[in-house]
Amino acid sequence: MEEAFNASDFIREIVRDDVKGGRVRQVVTRFPPEPNGYLHIGHAKSIFINFEIAREFGGKTNLRFDDTNPLKEDAEYVKAIQEDVQWLGYQWDGMFFASDYFEEMYQRAVLLIQKGLAYVDDQSADEIRETRGTLTEPGLNSPFRSRPVEENLVLFEQMRHGQFADGAKVLRAKMDMASPNLNLRDPVLYRISHALHHNTGDTWCIYPMYAFAHPLEDAIEGVSHSLCTLEFKDQRPLYDWVVRECEMPHVPRQYEFGRLNLTDTIMSKRSLKQLVDEGLVDGWDDPRMPTISGLRRRGFTPEAIRSFVRELGVTVAGGEVDYKLLEHHIRQDLSPKVPRAMAVLRPLKVIITNYPEGRVEMMDAEVNPEDESMGTKQIPFSREIYIEQEDFMEVPPPKYFRLFPGNEVRLRNAYFIRCEDVVKDEFGRVVEIHCTYDPETKSGSGFSGRKVKGTIHWVDGHTAIPAEFRLYEALLKGTEEELSPSVDLKSRLNPKSLEVLHGFVGKDLEKVAAYDKFQFVRQGYFQADPKDFRSDRKVFNQIVSLKSSYPMK
Structure with missing residues (x-):
């Protein structure tokens, strides 16, 4: 300790x-x-x-x-x-x-x-x-x-x-x-x-x-x-x-x-019990609850909580602390010690039209760049992959460096790909994009040719494992006074406190167990939910987000 x-x-x-x-x-x-x-x-x-x-x-x-x-x-x-x-x-x-x-x-x-x-x-x-x-x-x-x-x-x-x-x-x-x-x-x-x-x-x-x-x-x-x-x-x-x-x-x-x-957090046990008794949360260990069991289920670590409390110190006066400070300490604790992985939360299918059908390559990926002793792992790559929906725009705004028709990006740990065509459904929604790849641009091969400004993550389509991702915001919204035990809690519930997404993780996470933690590249820190996670049902709770370099809405 x-x-x-x-x-x-x-x-x-x-x-x-x-x-x-x-x-x-x-x-x-x-x-x-x-x-x-x-x-x-x-x-x-x-x-x-x-x-x-x-x-x-x-x-x-x-x-x-x-x-x-x-x-x-x-x-x-x-x-x-x-x-x-x-x-x-x-x-x-x-x-x-x-x-x-x-x-x-x-x-x-x-x-x-x-x-x-x-x-x-x-x-x-x-x-x-x-x-x-x-x-x-x-x-x-x-x-x-x-x-x-x-x-x-x-x-x-x-x-x-x-x-x-x-x-x-x-x-x-x-x-x-x-x-x-x-x-x-x-x-x-x-x-x-x-x-x-x-x-x-x-x-x-x-x-x-x-x-x-x-x-x-x-x-x-x-x-x-x-x-x-x-x-x-x-x-x-x-x-x-x-x-x-x-x-x-x-x-x-x-x-x-x-x-x-803490901001946007209620500390009354009576009120927390009311949330449980009225079925407004999934028990005392709901990851949105400020309970120790809720924080544990969400993926917080005892080291981060102790570090957070240590920084607050011991003072005569109370006062409200920004919840973001607690998030800072969990990021600081997890960053050097959890493995990196790629997950796609809102998937968009990509077909690489000039990649040989039936071919599968194994790509080298660092487990954690902050700790070289963790070594590398291999992830599969084939003709079909999934990327995030937000990593493609048919009509991009200025300074958008991800995929759009005619643009080229690097797939993390893989190749450069260029968007050539877009497939839409009957409602005009993009359901699939077609790209070509440059076989000379394989990551780690020493390629030193042209440069691209965008790098995006992906998951191999043929071996992708369906997964559920739970994203969290504050359960209740309001000041300390607005969240007092006398206030109707239902009126303060944040309707966006839980968002459930269905996407994919890579084959390298096939043997993940409950409580395993990861930094999903560009997504945040996640933990395999100890309550709902099963070998045939991958459920991940977002512990805390990463700070995005691009303010996507």
Whole structure:
């Protein structure tokens, strides 16, 4: 794996000072996803920061599932998260679940009740919301706030034993209903949920809220630096209060960094799940999704994602990052290491009229000009070939150097050909062109005669293998605000997010397997789709395009 990023940032300075000053003996971080969906590119930043900082300071990182809401969680997500973290190149030192600590959390909640710092509230969720107050107006005390400690203890135990219906009661912290920080206005600590938990089954029917469970988990596991994104900053006073008032022996510290937002990309797991549930995408691993599994299926590499996150660095502020930067990193990663191949996505048949019928030549082609150690391969060439439709124009614009009647171009790794005739169908559409070739111009033969300005790629017609090519644009279009979870996602769907083409690849790709990656000459980087690719059905996902030297429309 690459070296840890070395640019100075505020979190690394804090960690360095803590280690140097003796506050921390061992750096312990954690990556704490909720198993209520698949990880996305935003989580990759958090994974990178937590694992890399711990590695840099000789510490350890835990993978912990904050599974405190059984209504939204599933073992499928637990498995997928583990796979994604490992695929990104990281291995956790310990794997834990919030549910591992449910008994201790319950006892810590009992302690708060005994100290007069928590009470059972009979108000409904709507009533609690309505009396919470606003940024300019204080909240109202619950009529149940003054319940005696003994009564709260009895009610809380009854809640645990399932004697009340969902929503009938909650346990709230007794803090300050006039606090300017809304998170401190008697936040809910426990709620009733008679739901089957993926890890504990029906053992529990009350579950801690994330804001209560999370600091306790950090304290129990000995986390030294609880690194999270900026939206948790206002919850830091509650985090510290829980650790202090629950009298935890170990005191973790929370620090916040700016989250990752990408242009034309939605980062809400709730919204991503909606896309999946409504069948608007082909599952969590749809190549248009910003999920780690979607990026993996599309053909992104863990090296490119780590390089991308490394360049972003660790900052206090967030901000939106152009998706093109992520594309830049995948191009940089793939260019020196993937083989080149020729594929025709929108085929046009070419007949080379003066080439002998039945003859097949094997042409030498470089596997990757950036890595000579990959050597060369041989590709067949015969009388019939396929070229791209855009490489021929019957009436070309100025400075068009590809095929048109009377013009000559070089076929990559083959001969010069000249367009002599055009065959059209009954609607006037070009369906075939006839060319002649110059046998003295074979590539690699030392020919040094006349020059041509255009070189085009091709696939041999007799051995061509039918293939499906999937081209992608952004799944959703809009600014971060326009893609907020409150927006109707269907209205923001990009109708051009997926274009499926049917063309050909050469015989040299006959034995391609799922996940194999290529740079298709002049087309872009592609990966054999791991979900739909079969020996009798070649399906390629476009990872990222190449920058065209000619602005074709």
